[in-house]
Structures are given as C-alpha cells and as structure tokens.
Amino acid sequence: MSKKVHCVGADFCQELSGAADTDFSRTYQGSPGSRIICRSENLALLADMSPLTTGHLLLVSNEHYLSFGEVVRDHTTEVEDALKLIYGQYSMTFGELVVMEHGSSQEMDGSACITHAHMHFLPLRLDAVHRAMTEDGLTALELTGIKDLKRLGERGLPYFYCGDSTRHRVYGVARKMRRQYLRSIAGKLLGIADPEWDYAVVLRKELLRATLARTAGWHISHHS
Numbered sequence: 001m002s003k004k005v006h007c008v009g010a011d012f013c014q015e016l017s018g019a020a021d022t023d024f025s026r027t028y029q030g031s032p033g034s035r036i037i038c039r040s041e042n043l044a045l046l047a048d049m050s051p052l053t054t055g056h057l058l059l060v061s062n063e064h065y066l067s068f069g070e071v072v073r074d075h076t077t078e079v080e081d082a083l084k085l086i087y088g089q090y091s092m093t094f095g096e097l098v099v100m101e102h103g104s105s106q107e108m109d110g111s112a113c114i115t116h117a118h119m120h121f122l123p124l125r126l127d128a129v130h131r132a133m134t135e136d137g138l139t140a141l142e143l144t145g146i147k148d149l150k151r152l153g154e155r156g157l158p159y160f161y162c163g164d165s166t167r168h169r170v171y172g173v174a175r176k177m178r179r180q181y182l183r184s185i186a187g188k189l190l191g192i193a194d195p196e197w198d199y200a201v202v203l204r205k206e207l208l209r210a211t212l213a214r215t216a217g218w219h220i221s222h223h224s
Contacts, residue, residue: 012116013064016044024049028205032212040221042075043082047215048120050199051207052186054214055094057121059086065117067103068146068161069153076147082220083146087165089218090121098124100182101161103152119161122186126164132185133160133171143168 015022016036024035027049035047042063048056059082061071072079083099090097100120130140138160143149146168152159160171160182178184180198187197196202 012060012118016060016062027203028208032209035208035212037212037215038219038221040078040082040223042071042078043220045082045086045215045218045220047208047211048199049208050203051211052183052190052192052197052204053123054207054210055090055097055121055123056207056211057086057090057215059083059119059121059220061117066105066115067149067153067159068101068117068119069103069149069151069157069159071117071153072147072149073153076150080146081222085220085222086121086218089215091165093214094123096123096125097164098122098126098129098186099161099163100129100186102182103149103157103159103161105156105158120182120186122190124186124189126162126167126169128189129162129185130169132188133162136177138171140169140171143170 011023015024035049037045037047037057039045039062042061044060044062046058046060048058065071068079087097100122101118134140146163148168149161152170158173160173162169183197183199184194187194
C-alpha cells in the first residue's frame, strides 16, 4: 500500500497552512489576499493561480498527498460528498464541467511535475477531452465511480483521470508525456495558442478574480 508522504516544500502545503510567503502571495500582492474558495476537513477548493478560463478551479488535499487516488484511499466519503456539491454549484454557475487530474507517484522520477494532489475543474466536455487524449495514443479504462481511484492510490501507480458528474475514466501513463499535459489538452480545447496555456508563460489575473467573484458562497461540506 502506498503511504502519505511528508511535505518537502510543495507550495500548496505552505499556502493552505496560511504561510505569508508563497507563490500566490508573491504573484498577487494581496489583491486578492487568498484564492481559497471554501474548505472541508481534508479538502480545499481554490481558483487556479493562472486560470485558462473563468471557472478554472482546483480541488486540493489539505495534507500532503501525491495523488487523489491516495486521498480517496483515506477519505473516500468526504471526496465523494465534496464532488457532488461542486458538480451542483458548478453546473449552475459555469455550465458543463470536466474534472482532470494527473495522479503522481514516488516512482515517477519527476515526469508528472506534480508535487501535491489536485484536481482541475474546467467548463469543457468530457467527450472532447477523451478524443484529444486518445489521439495522443492514450487508452482509457472506465471506472464505476471516483472511489475506484483508491486502487491506484493503494498501489502507488501514476495515472491521468478525467470525468464528469456521471462518467469516470483513467488513462495509464506508460511513457513520459509532455510537461503540464492535461493543462495543454485543456488549452487546446479552449483555443489557447501553444504554449500560452503554460502558467509560467501567461498569467491571467483577471480570470482568477472573476472566478472568485462567481464562486463566493460556495461550499464543499454539508457542515459549512
């Protein structure tokens, strides 16, 4: 069974703990002071620091994990409940959505560029994402639900996950993919020129602020 690893400087850990000096604080200089939309006991919903479009959100584990397979392993019900709440709020605010994750592992030798588990939420169609990924030679396995990621977390296997409110797919990572692979797929489908989907190339501060304004009052816990 894979085990939760200790944080080794991942910026999400610093930001979620309330540290003053983070990538986000240095980038936005207090305007806004935070991108955290809401939290539950073990999860936090954030606006992406450089959104590809309005409504680009991240679901992040409060503690340090390498993949949501590991998060689901330890907090299955909480993840399922949070996703149900997000689906409802998202569809009413931004419309159809796709959930995407690059699940990392300690054996990946850095190829994932992922140091802290996070899922992307974007206003895209799952079928379009699937076509783009299969064109890159990836093969999908249908899951019965998000709880099936637990098996990958237990085995410490890397994967790509894509889903919506009813469908869930994982793609094996048998070879090294290009950096920020899922972000590049989303950028392509959103009509963003290569490499402007790269968060290090273009910073879309106005889209983050618009996203935070439209998600004010959201929650991911029934106890919020």
